[in-house]
Amino acid sequence: MERQIRHSDACGDTGKTEVPVMTRNPSLVVSDRFRLPVGLFLAASLLTTAALHAQQHRATRLGNPATRFADPLTSVEQLRALLTAERYKADVEAILRQAAWPGAVEDLRLAASNAPVTDLRLPPGTRMPFMSSRKNGRPVALRDVLWAGKEPVEAYAFEFVSRDRRWRCVTPRPCSNFYVEDLGPRPRANLRLTQSLPAEVSACAPFEIELAVFNTGGVLLTQVRVSNPLPSGLATEDGREQLELVAGSLPPGEGRRFRFKVRAAAAGSYTNTAHAIAAEDVRDEAHAVTQVRAPVLAVDCGAPLEALAGRPVEVCLAVANTGDAPDTQVRLTLPVPEGSTLESAADGGVLADGRVTWTLPELSPGDTKKRCAVFRQRAPGVLAFSATVQGACAPVVTAGCSTRIAGIPAILIEAVDLADPVQVGEQVTYEIRVTNQGSAPGTNIRLACVLQDSQSFVSGGGETALTADAASGRRLITEPLPVLEPKATATWRVVVRAEAAGDTRFQIDLTSDQFVEPITEIESTTQY
Incomplete structure (x- = not known):
């Protein structure tokens, strides 16, 4: 087929007609999956060429x-x-x-x-x-x-x-x-972010997170950055909980990978979500989940609430792994309380530097081990125990218990008439001495003196005030003595008048916090 070509100097010469030429449309492509018959193809090609280029x-x-x-x-x-x-x-x-x-x-x-x-x-x-x-x-x-x-x-x-x-x-x-x-x-801007981390890890060691950001579009991406706020409980080895990663500019088809290590504070399921964004306002986010397993140690301290001074006191420590992973080289330590002595430590307990230590080679999840020691303290007070346990992975945990070491109270009461016999109408003085012979303080000590009809109260006093019962005047009561320390003595004096002849009895009843039943002392005086 012939076609006319308009010769035009678009920037200069005027048009003119050229010699007819034959041409073939170079824009048609034959598909491997579909092929026209040769004659039909040539006819279609020439017709199309003429239509497209008749005004060239x-x-x-x-x-x-x-x-x-x-x-x-x-x-x-x-x-x-x-x-x-x-x-x-x-x-x-x-x-x-x-x-x-x-x-x-x-x-x-x-x-x-x-x-x-x-x-x-x-x-x-x-x-x-x-x-x-x-x-x-x-x-x-x-x-x-x-x-x-x-x-x-x-x-x-x-x-x-x-x-x-x-x-x-x-x-x-x-x-x-x-x-x-x-x-x-127009090429589209597109950004893709991927994330990979192990499905299951141990809290005993750091693990790696990999983030990869790719330009999957057709235009240059600029100012590409990745933000990764770590879930609560995860942190990098240098303690960061937020990561801001700069990928810069990414041409189409290119990407950048970031790898960093984190450590879990405790066992559990952690979902990490990272975000990527570029200046071209395209963004993506990636999620990944990991299960962290860890041993969790617990220790329980058990001791009697009270014991007498000088008696043996057994304290027992129960160490348990409540986590979902084993721990090794578990060390249980119990310092010797000040003022006490270690009598024994069963199951391989070793005394060194003022503390008893037991070592458990391995403690599996759900296991509990019990270790006991016996102490003795001779002085009253508090026997306080503070145990610690730590494994190769699990952090230190502590537990405490205590035993009150009670002293033995022993009160001696003495009453002496300073004159005997006494003539009727004259006065006699009774001296009352209370001594704490025990190892525990006596508290809230109170005296009650009883006069017979043959005597009448004149005056009294001592460590605390003494007054007569208003109704009868024959029952004398002291104010409570708050504390009487071991080996200490308290003294009172009571002056009475002999009213009648006879063999008279002066009775003193002592009560305290330690002695609910009265301790009674009687002093006899002859009146004539």
Whole structure:
């Protein structure tokens, strides 16, 4: 088939008719999965070629003042001024409208003002979808232009996006006759973040988390960063609980990996969530779960609540692993309380540096081991125990218990009449001495003195005040003595008058916190 080629010097010469030529459409592709019959294919190819290129223009030289769109260009600044100047705005819009360009003119103008501009060489044979030109000064868009010159032509080019497609504006420098070519759909920005960590780990050692961020889109991603706030209970080996990782710029198809180690404070299930974001407002997040297993040690301390001074006291320690992983080299330590002595330590307990230590080679989950020791303390007070246990993995735990070491109270009461016998009508003084012979203090000691009818109360006093019962006057009561320390003595004196002759008995009853039943002392006096 023959076709007519319009010879048009888009930048210079006028058109003329060339010798008819045969051509084949280079844009048709035969699929491996579908093939047309040869005759039908050739007929379709030639018909399509004729339809597409019947109006083709050939440009053979550039720079004709009568047909060029604007003055020749010598700098990028001139290009920007050409496509953004108000004086050319209507002409640019007319060219793009005639070319049926589907983009937005303002997108082109904006890109012309700030997009990077590159140098381009258009070799002979370059096909252009259209080219701006002028006819009688009016803007004209020539469709389907072939550069048929003998040498490459220098041009400026910049790329931009309009209505979700990529475009390239190319302007030959000798004539400023620009055209816009389609570079395909706008590449999408996309970001992918992945995370990997072991499904099950031990709290006894750090484990690794790997984060990988990839540019899975078609545009350069910038200022890519990954944020990983660790779940409560996880921290890096240097104690950080928040990680901010910088990946920088990622070209399409490239990525960056980050690896770091963390340690779990306790057993449990941990869900780690990381986030990735780029300056192009694309983001992704990745989740991963790990189960942390760990031994958990507990110790219980048991001792009697009270014991007498000098008696043996047994304390027993029960060590248990309540976790879900075994622990090894478990050390149980019990210091010897001050003022006491160790009598024995069963099951391999070793006394060194004032403490008893037991070592358990392994303690499995759910196991409990009991270890006991016997102590003795001779002075009253508190026998306080503080045990600690620590494994190769589990942290230190402590437990305490105590035994009150009670002294033995022993009270001696003595009463002596300082004159005997006593003549009726005269006075006699009784001296009362209370001595704590035991090892425990006596507290709230109170005396009650009873006079017979043959005597009457005159006065009294001593360690505490003494008063007579108002009703009868024959029962004398002292104020309580708060404390009588071991080996200490308290003294009172009571003066009475002999009212009648006879063998008289002066009775003293002592009570205290330690002795609810009275301790009684009786002193006899002969009155005549």
